[in-house]
Amino acid sequence: MKNSKYILSVALFATSLLLSNCQPQTQPEGQENPQAELDIEDTKVIKQLFDEALTTRETYQLLDHLCNQIGTRLSGSEGAAQAVDWTEKVMSDYGFDKVYKQDLFVPNWKRGDKEVAKILGSQDELTVLALGMSVATPEEGLTAPVVQVQGLEDVKEMGREAIEGKIVFYNRPTDQRLIRTGAAYGGAVDQRVTGPAVAAQYGAVAVVIRSVGTAYDDVPHTGTTLYMDSIPKIPAAALGFQSADRLAKALEQNPDTQLFLKMNCQTLEDAPSHNVIGELTGTEFPDQIITIGGHLDSWDVGQGAHDDGAGCMQSIQVLRLFQKLGIQPKHTIRAVMFMNEENGTRGGKKYAELAEKNNEQHLIALESDAGAFTPRGFGVTAEDSTLTKFQSWLPHFDQNTIGYIKKGGGGVDIGPLHQTLGTPTIGFMPDSQRMFDVHHSANDVFSSVHPRELELGTASMAGFIYLIDKYGL
């Protein structure tokens, strides 16, 4: 009895194992998008691209070097210069048909010493990062009462009487309800981008903001703030989420709470820098260019792993995968490491300027600047007919990689090309859940990148570009 029951139990257990979610034997490998019939040869090539990326993990190896050997790459920094030299060398060593740089000048902002933010009369030191391009406080720091607001409108409504001489504290949280965290980020970032300029209009002496992001830790997130020429520039900084909560609580207990803020950041003269470009020359249409890019610069905290070392290494690897598999593109395909996305977009503008000046023909441009996370889809800014054509290719992709191709998408660096030449643009859209936990913060490091997720991004981009090159728009 015992024996036969046990054997039955084993058999049932084995059967139930086969029924689980994780069993491949009963299911085809992967989950194909259910649609039209397509050239099976293309599906094969795209599978090869995925296989190669997932097994060699060359994107991951390059990103490791960029993050751990070079590190942060703020425009004008030593790291940015090293990254320019190194990516040029990497692409030269791969033997791409052309590798070259575009010269430009970039803003040259320096954070200076570690910033200090303290609630007066308290031992509580808040975590803080100066916003990019912020001016310094006076050398000895600055102390002022704090007025908490939920947004720009509050400042305008409260007016000069309430704001003058104060530190304005923008404390509206990033909305956790939105599924695409990029949308949540976009809904909160006005506090950072224009909050300081608006507060200055009403006489504020400084601004602190609740970091824009989705985490609940105490790591502050930096990012550019934009001053206006006609208005005084005031120091501006981001607090960690928990620090923002502590400041809010202090204000609740004592509305006269004062904050001490000290930072000695400065903006030097514009510095020389470069976009770095690698090309595979097209066999049929060498004068028609497909751009794939990310931005090589990063903020000066963390390692710029997701933002946007990943996009740069992926762009190089798209060409590398073509090369390895012997795919000779019909159009010229460029991997572009754009400089200075974070605080000026000078690289993107220079690229567009030269494209126009040199009468270049640009078929389309794709940017990866939304993180190294597992792919979800592509967003496309192009004619409806192009969008429809692209969508017909979905069955080539496992639904767990590219699940949709939607209308609308691009990137900061390829925006100027779109504006100047009308070039259609594509934005790679990875899963967004983790991006704004780390974005612009000390947590944007290589160890937070998952090798398979990163490589699935590379292969998705390569597969999509392969189809565009072969079939056009």
Next chain:
Amino acid sequence: MKNSKYILSVALFATSLLLSNCQPQTQPEGQENPQAELDIEDTKVIKQLFDEALTTRETYQLLDHLCNQIGTRLSGSEGAAQAVDWTEKVMSDYGFDKVYKQDLFVPNWKRGDKEVAKILGSQDELTVLALGMSVATPEEGLTAPVVQVQGLEDVKEMGREAIEGKIVFYNRPTDQRLIRTGAAYGGAVDQRVTGPAVAAQYGAVAVVIRSVGTAYDDVPHTGTTLYMDSIPKIPAAALGFQSADRLAKALEQNPDTQLFLKMNCQTLEDAPSHNVIGELTGTEFPDQIITIGGHLDSWDVGQGAHDDGAGCMQSIQVLRLFQKLGIQPKHTIRAVMFMNEENGTRGGKKYAELAEKNNEQHLIALESDAGAFTPRGFGVTAEDSTLTKFQSWLPHFDQNTIGYIKKGGGGVDIGPLHQTLGTPTIGFMPDSQRMFDVHHSANDVFSSVHPRELELGTASMAGFIYLIDKYGL
């Protein structure tokens, strides 16, 4: 000049910001699946479910308690008993209509002391975990030459002469090329599940396997092995990936390499345990049951966070979300914490047995046992007409949550219900890239769970069950 150029530059930069992937102003919130028109009221309810889950994060809070206050929950362990009591209390405190347990007996395997695996004559101690249900080595350990194989077929081909008296080392890696890592896992796991029994048939004295998983670290992954009654039971253990590589290298350098293995695991008498069930009673069809479940037991390393604390807490929260939003289901909805998925499926079998005995009517059953990661889709084992109906609901979901509803899916614990009563089954399918890095290992801990990803799973399940309850199959 400078001023006007700068203002232009600011304007361009602001414009380019608006063009980036991350900007919500130019795009609708989220990305809807583009399909048929559906009841807008349902879309509203589903949005509320997502809003509530993402803002209150109650699944995450519960999982925190389960992982950090209770910990591992192997069948028969103190942790499993505590988890039974605690989940019963949680559901009672929520005031679900009925909360009760189902009694059963479970296998009672104990790992014993930390296992030892050493290459003889080397200082290199390999990382190792006994496979679940393995027998012990002799008390003083066991030393034998090692024969490396790539799979079960190798053992059969090599035959008794090559295998007898040896430790068989199954070293076939998990295939990194497969996009669904569950498929890769399924393709390698035979070495663990039946490898030891097959090796024993040919006279092997023990088995070590390369861990089944996708990581490249040195953390071993355990999991059940199945012995056969007619064949001697031999000790079996999993090596960390790097340890497996080191052993392979040692064998390459010296084919006579011997391995020392010591473990004192044992299987005690079956122990009493329970499934734990919470119910919301149906208003129209109280006798028709919708089951939502995960398994409460886990392996005895890590914290059983993804496997499968997440699925249990999500199941409870589906009922909780209904309760909070005042959704009174038409059918009776059960959250079931199944016991003993990992090494016996006794909970799933008991559930099916009682369902049959009590003449219960089961409409459908959904299991979440594939990790707390960002949702991708559902797999459905049901009539084609049901599948088509379910697929028509896709537009209710943001494509960054449920992107597909595919044919085929279920779970180990609801498999017996399907077999016994023919109940249709659904498997929740989160993104699989990270699951088999941590699965059955010391790395399956709460800190590897992302709160938003977990809650998106809860809300996706709740939304889908809401529609099934309302519209049927």
